Amino acid sequence: xxxxxxxxxAEARTGLAGKSFTALExxxxxxxxxxxxxxxxxxxxxxxxxxxxxxxQADAKIAKGEGxxxxxxxxxxxxxxxxxxxxxxxxxxILGNFVPPYESTVTSQLWRDGAVMLGKLNNDEFxxxxxxxxxxFGPVVNPWRRDGSDTRxxxxxxxxxxxxxxxxxxxxxxxxxxxxxxxxxxxxxxxxVGIKPTYGRCSRWGTVAFASSLDQAGxxxxxxRDAAILTRSMAGHDPKDTTSVNRAVPDYEKAIGTxxxxxxxxxxxxxxxxxxxxxxxxxxxxxxxxLKAAGAELVEVSLPHTTYALPAxxxxxxxxxxxxxxxxxxxxxxxxxxxxxxxxMYENTRAEGFGAEVRxxxxxxxxxxxxxxxxxxxxxxxxxxxxxKKDFEDCFAKGVNAILTPATPSAAxxxxxxxxxxxxxxxxxxxTVPVNMAGLPGIAVPAGKDVQGLPLGxxxxxxxxxxxxxxxxxxxxxxxxxxxTPNKWW
Amino acid sequence: MSVDAxxxxxxxxxxxxxxxxxxxxxxxxxLNAMLAFVEQLSEVDVEGVDPMTxxxxxxxxxxxxxxxxxxxxxxxxxxxxxxxDHFFLVPKVVE
Numbered sequence: 277x278x279x280x281x282x283x284x285x286a287e288a289r290t291g292l293a294g295k296s297f298t299a300l301e302x303x304x305x306x307x308x309x310x311x312x313x314x315x316x317x318x319x320x321x322x323x324x325x326x327x328x329x330x331x332x333q334a335d336a337k338i339a340k341g342e343g344x345x346x347x348x349x350x351x352x353x354x355x356x357x358x359x360x361x362x363x364x365x366x367x368x369x370i371l372g373n374f375v376p377p378y379e380s381t382v383t384s385q386l387w388r389d390g391a392v393m394l395g396k397l398n399n400d401e402f403x404x405x406x407x408x409x410x411x412x413f414g415p416v417v418n419p420w421r422r423d424g425s426d427t428r429x430x431x432x433x434x435x436x437x438x439x440x441x442x443x444x445x446x447x448x449x450x451x452x453x454x455x456x457x458x459x460x461x462x463x464x465x466x467x468x469v470g471i472k473p474t475y476g477r478c479s480r481w482g483t484v485a486f487a488s489s490l491d492q493a494g495x496x497x498x499x500x501r502d503a504a505i506l507t508r509s510m511a512g513h514d515p516k517d518t519t520s521v522n523r524a525v526p527d528y529e530k531a532i533g534t535x536x537x538x539x540x541x542x543x544x545x546x547x548x549x550x551x552x553x554x555x556x557x558x559x560x561x562x563x564x565x566x567l568k569a570a571g572a573e574l575v576e577v578s579l580p581h582t583t584y585a586l587p588a589x590x591x592x593x594x595x596x597x598x599x600x601x602x603x604x605x606x607x608x609x610x611x612x613x614x615x616x617x618x619x620x621m622y623e624n625t626r627a628e629g630f631g632a633e634v635r636x637x638x639x640x641x642x643x644x645x646x647x648x649x650x651x652x653x654x655x656x657x658x659x660x661x662x663x664x665k666k667d668f669e670d671c672f673a674k675g676v677n678a679i680l681t682p683a684t685p686s687a688a689x690x691x692x693x694x695x696x697x698x699x700x701x702x703x704x705x706x707x708t709v710p711v712n713m714a715g716l717p718g719i720a721v722p723a724g725k726d727v728q729g730l731p732l733g734x735x736x737x738x739x740x741x742x743x744x745x746x747x748x749x750x751x752x753x754x755x756x757x758x759x760x761t762p763n764k765w766w
Numbered sequence: 767m768s769v770d771a772x773x774x775x776x777x778x779x780x781x782x783x784x785x786x787x788x789x790x791x792x793x794x795x796x797l798n799a800m801l802a803f804v805e806q807l808s809e810v811d812v813e814g815v816d817p818m819t820x821x822x823x824x825x826x827x828x829x830x831x832x833x834x835x836x837x838x839x840x841x842x843x844x845x846x847x848x849x850x851d852h853f854f855l856v857p858k859v860v861e
Binding site for chain 1: 767769773774777778779780781782783784785793796797799800801803804805806807808810812815816817818819820821822824826827829838841843844845846847848854856857859
């Protein structure tokens with residue numbers, strides 16, 4: 277029998293249906309892999325008993341012919357998703373030992389469809405970061421290494437645990453969230469596929485909030501097809517989230533292998549940065565050529581406000597974060613640090629509970645929303661956001677079906693290499709942030725390697741609620757570029 | 767625009783985050799670096815542009831104003847650092 281952990285979800289589904297192995301065997305294989313890979317620090321909580329119980333239930337259902345679309349598929353869950361009776365921390369000291377008495381809508385839909393939870397995955401504290409180095413559980417290690425080097429690299433962030441675990445074959449897929457690139461950037465850094473669906477496609481209920489107008493859940497997987505399978509289960513209307521959209525969820529898997537002949541693909545000239553590594557240029561050209569060879573038409577497009585997306589984001593996201601994180605007060609849950617008065621208790625709790633990056637963002641957010649500065653910063657940023665969205669709308673109005681860009685400006689970097697200058701770290705998300713600002717769907721697909729042997733990804737940006745086109749195009753890239761698996765060193 | 771040390775202390779207080787005097791200069795530097803970075807937004811012509819209020823055009827959903835959950839006081843206080851008889855306990859606020 278081949279190693280069960282190297283199967284895709286689609287392959288495992290066939291194997292389970294054909295009784296080649298049981299869900300319990302599949303889960304056990306992954307639990308062993310997790311145990312052997314603790315050096316990666318991808319999981320912050322392993323839930324083996326829980327996993328085996330769910331796997332046995334899946335086996336029973338499969339035997340009766342009642343297995344759901346994900347019956348017996350073992351997944352990792354980003355620690356931002358509330359899971360009933362299972363510790364959920366957002367990788368922040370301030371949530372301490374928080375054990376939710378409720379389940380997030382997204383995860384509840386995965387369990388409804390028969391998936392198995394292996395454990396909770398590391399992430400940047402409150403999803404604020406691009407390298408998974410801000411987690412209170414410490415950094416995650418990328419299973420990829422530079423050729424001939426044992427330097428530990430970051431897996432990207434904030435969904436670094438999700439990306440690392442999927443790339444290292446510790447789980448078949450993982451949930452993730454994306455506020456400015458937190459699904460797509462780590463996917464690109466680890467040779468995995470990650471999609472941020474359209475804003476409103478997946479419910480935000482029960483997901484720890486960072487910036488509510490930007491946050492969106494999505495999967496990280498090892499193939500475009502697997503990402504499509506997971507997105508179908510995660511998406512859907514939820515009355516408990518007022519921004520969740522009430523429209524039917526298509527069978528995204530049907531988009532895999534659909535012809536892209538005649539599709540118009542935009543290449544935005546503003547994404548061609550000065551000083552961009554030649555290998556990123558080359559990857560981008562190659563991606564365009566693959567789509568062209570499959571019958572798509574490539575057109576140059578302009579998104580003139582691209583350069584303003586990142587600064588506008590660093591007003592809007594911290595502003596929303598400062599408001600969302602006001603709830604952590606040491607009263608109802610999580611950490612409490614005593615003080616002589618209630619005010620001092622709040623201040624001590626939040627000083628000790630939040631890490632440096634979160635404190636910085638909460639303070640910036642507080643400042644830009646404060647009296648006298650609201651108009652100059654927040655209101656102006658929201659106007660710029662309107663312009664960023666309009667750039668995309670103008671482009672789609674000209675018949676463009678999707679936009680092709682690099683996913684990141686570089687491959688994965690070393691742990692501790694960046695971060696002294698926060699702005700340098702923020703620039704990682706330069707290609708992904710505009711998509712969140714406009715609420716559009718975006719997928720990152722591995723497309724090649726850099727000169728040091730590290731994976732690089734391409735991003736496809738779609739029209740609102742047209743994830744299907746992204747899956748069709750992503751599949752073409754995957755077919756041309758192949759899939760990417762790191763050499764096991766752990 | 768940039769912030770001085772007094773403003774850093776004021777923002778920290780508004781954000782309810784205790785900062786020591788020793789942390790102020792460093793925070794001031796970081797906040798000013800971020801403000802310098804976002805300064806480029808001032809060159810965008812936003813005349814007559816509406817601020818974005820909803821990224822996906824949709825009508826605000828409404829639901830009936832009814833009780834649909836409750837009688838779960840144990841669960842509500844289960845994670846609280848200090849409670850008594852289903853109340854959250856805080857330091858004394860009234861002398």
